[in-house]
Amino acid sequence: MKAVISPKELAYAIGVSESSLKRWTDEGLIKASRTAGGHRRIAVPDAIRFIRNTRTLLVHPEVLGLSDVETALADESAAETDTDRLFAYLRDGKAPEARGLIMSRYLAGDSLAEIFDGPVRDVMHRLGKLWRHDETGIMLEHRATDICIQAVQQLRATLQVPRGAPVAVGGAPPKDPYLLPSLLAAACLAGEGYHAVNLGPETPLESLRQAAEETNARLVWLSISVNARPDQLRIEIAALAEALRERGARLMIGGEKSAGVKLPAAYENTLFGRSMAELVAFGRGLLAAPTGQAGTTPG
């Protein structure tokens, strides 16, 4: 993805006249800065925000450095639904097509949570059902996971998180090797304006606590796809919840195996969620709550 483009380039990319584009920047519809010579320049994340908000068709994605989108759009062998297409791309290791398809949904206005709870989740679950965990299955699952990670990183690169943004920290617990769920959570929270720090799989909960303390995090997420040691995990989560409560921070727990976690007590700063949509709603509510009220339930 490019960093900045000119109004002329963006005009060509979305199929409008350069004069219209310049007028929109002057009216503040598209954020633009000026070069030392006085020429307008548009940051690509701002161009993408405009395209999403106005549901504008991106005719020439390559101008924004999004050639994957062009590749996906040009695929004539494509299956009928986007989910079926994504499934075929991930199964067959077609990384540019998969990245392009996911990016095209985002450009068309789908939220990150909609994409992750929808096609990404559906397709990964389908892949899991299709193969036994033999060498071939593992190869396909690792490859599909890696392609999804590339797509998520591309989406994240279009987000601008301001300096001084509130921090969210998260990961998956020890013995849990799953990369994608925690990464999706980080991307969703970045989309909500958090500085999201993803510690990833196999993270000791004490490390999560330390990271939350060091960064003064308002929100901690925990993604559980494997609950191999339930008794130990529930004790460690209880200790984390307690430590976060003292700091006025909140804990949200989710993931395929989170439903099996029975905490020894109820913690008013801790809740369980099943989807990225729920995480986004919670994170958004927390930002809307007055600072210092991290312990209250967001609306």
Ligand code: B12
């Ligand atoms: C990829 C994969 C692997 C890869 C992981 C690669 C990696 N490093 O990430 C590898 C090959 C390593 C692997 C290994 C194994 N796997 Co595996 N794997 C999968 C697969 C296909 C996809 C997982 C994934 O990324 N899902 C995508 C995410 C997006 O979906 P999700 O986790 O449901 O997340 C959604 C929600 O839960 C929620 N969410 C997630 N986190 C959070 C957090 C918060 C805070 C909130 C609010 C919400 C939330 O939002 C997400 C989006 O909607 C699944 C299939 C499946 N059902 O998921 C099997 C699956 C999980 N694996 C399974 C198995 C059996 C195994 C192995 C035991 C196989 C073996 N015999 O070795 C090992 C165990 C590994 C271990 N150490 O424990 C089974 C589990 C069955 C069970 N009942 O427990 C599954 C379901 C496949 C199947 N149908 O049999 N696996």
